[in-house]
Amino acid sequence: MIRITRETDYGIVLLTGLVQDASPPYSAAALAKQCRLPLPMVSKVLKALARAGLLISQRGAQGGYSLSRPPEAISAADIIDALEGPVAITECSVGLPSTCVHEGHCTVGGHWSRINDAIRAALEKISLLELSRPAPVRVDLPLTQQRRVIPQSLVHSS
Amino acid sequence: MIRITRETDYGIVLLTGLVQDASPPYSAAALAKQCRLPLPMVSKVLKALARAGLLISQRGAQGGYSLSRPPEAISAADIIDALEGPVAITECSVGLPSTCVHEGHCTVGGHWSRINDAIRAALEKISLLELSRPAPVRVDLPLTQQRRVIPQSLVHSS
């Protein structure tokens, strides 16, 4: 399974929350309440998004976060980049100086860039505006199977 | 960073090794030596690939593993599926009974399937045969940056 971290998942949920209500800035506490996510995590994720330039932060009383650009100008790739670094499926695709012991005889490496490019292209096609609209209903799955993030805290208690 | 596990990375390297020499079956020990990977890991990965039906195993002396189909009929998606389960970027996209607390108000979920489909399509286009050919040389990166798997054991010692 190819996966993103939960931090990124939360980030996307929070950003869609910011799109929906149009009275910025939005405080971390208000967003946490609206999205029903724990405040400390929300705060952490919003900080990261602000540092990456996707959000503008306003300190002090009546402060909060607002989008730095219109939601149609923010892509899923932007968000993932902001929260997990550049999309790269193996460590040998990230672009840092090489320390791979297999470099001399491994034939696979060069192909990953193609795969990465394809994934990135797919992610760039999805804008935050689209993500914040109600999800398209899929007819091939029952509705109960269309959204599933499983906080570990809930998994054992069920 | 969207990533696969090292087990999958190894799996692809091992499969390309199987393609290159055409005298099956190939023992785990021989493959480990050829690919310069630790035998216990190689053994573990090959077992998983065999269980998933990508490899045929032959027990006993002179036994080993061989591809169950020609390499052009095995895709990167097949390999990733075999070693990490179906490609799905968040837990809410995997198709098990739902336990997501956000189902009622989260608008993001339905979109992930589109992203997943796009990624899967990209992975299905890459065949094992292509992966086992020498990597295409990229002109936009120096050669030393084209393959990099960084075993943790090497990272701190450098």
Next chain:
DNA sequence: TTCATATAGGACTAATTCAGTACAGATTAA
């Protein structure tokens, strides 16, 4: 000016996953 409200940054802990190893058992060719 002072205070309440917010974000900024970083340190910290617990839980989970990952990477790698080990071993006892089953199978088969020679």
Next chain:
DNA sequence: TTAATCTGTACTGAATTAGTCCTATATGAA
């Protein structure tokens, strides 16, 4: 029968992830 080889499972240490907490700083308003 024996040696080679896969099978399955269990285990360990390391790395990563998830989540919390605390202190500092900025700002609007009384």
